[in-house]
Amino acid sequence: MEDDLDISDIGAQLVAASQEFERTPGDLLGELFPYVYDASRRMSTRAISAWLKENHGLQISQPTVSRALRNSERYWQAFAEFIEPAARRVEDGINARMSDFLFDERIFSHLLEKMLPSTFAQDEDHAAELSEIEAAAEFLKQKWFSLPYQTRLQCRRYFDDGDESEGGSEMKP
Numbered sequence: 001m002e003d004d005l006d007i008s009d010i011g012a013q014l015v016a017a018s019q020e021f022e023r024t025p026g027d028l029l030g031e032l033f034p035y036v037y038d039a040s041r042r043m044s045t046r047a048i049s050a051w052l053k054e055n056h057g058l059q060i061s062q063p064t065v066s067r068a069l070r071n072s073e074r075y076w077q078a079f080a081e082f083i084e085p086a087a088r089r090v091e092d093g094i095n096a097r098m099s100d101f102l103f104d105e106r107i108f109s110h111l112l113e114k115m116l117p118s119t120f121a122q123d124e125d126h127a128a129e130l131s132e133i134e135a136a137a138e139f140l141k142q143k144w145f146s147l148p149y150q151t152r153l154q155c156r157r158y159f160d161d162g163d164e165s166e167g168g169s170e171m172k173p
Contacts, residue, residue: 029060029068033075038151040069072154080158083144086136087159093133098159103152105145112137 039048045065052058087098094111101108
């Protein structure tokens with residue numbers, strides 16, 4: 001054992017690491033909520049709870065799932081806050097509003113294919129920025145566009161479009 005290493009430092013690191021693994025059913029449900037919402041159209045909350053336990057060992061009770069679906073506001077807000085940083089990065093990189101591409105995957109793909117390469121064409125000074133934008137776009141493809149359109153629409157009002165001049169901060173349909 002190193003003499004310079006303080007036992008309390010080791011303990012603090014151990015506690016910090018343990019907290020990364022500690023997730024409550026509510027935390028898990030928060031991450032899964034859009035998928036649970038979509039599944040709830042075809043499955044009962046009891047079936048969702050059982051499926052999560054049987055197939056993935058996740059213990060989220062049926063009452064917890066039911067309560068989340070009845071009081072979904074906080075889950076949709078949290079999901080929008082999870083998605084928004086990546087959407088903002090793409091928005092800044094391609095000079096387009098989130099409301100223009102988040103709810104139309106064809107526009108998103110078109111902007112990435114046409115606008116992104118022309119904005120950063122052969123510019124080595126902006127390679128890191130281009131890489132960040134590409135990573136954010138990939139994140140959106142995996143976490144946002146993997147959801148059915150109707151499920152994504154449920155989250156629309158929780159995105160801030162940043163245009164205060166129109167009298168509000170919510171995305172306009």
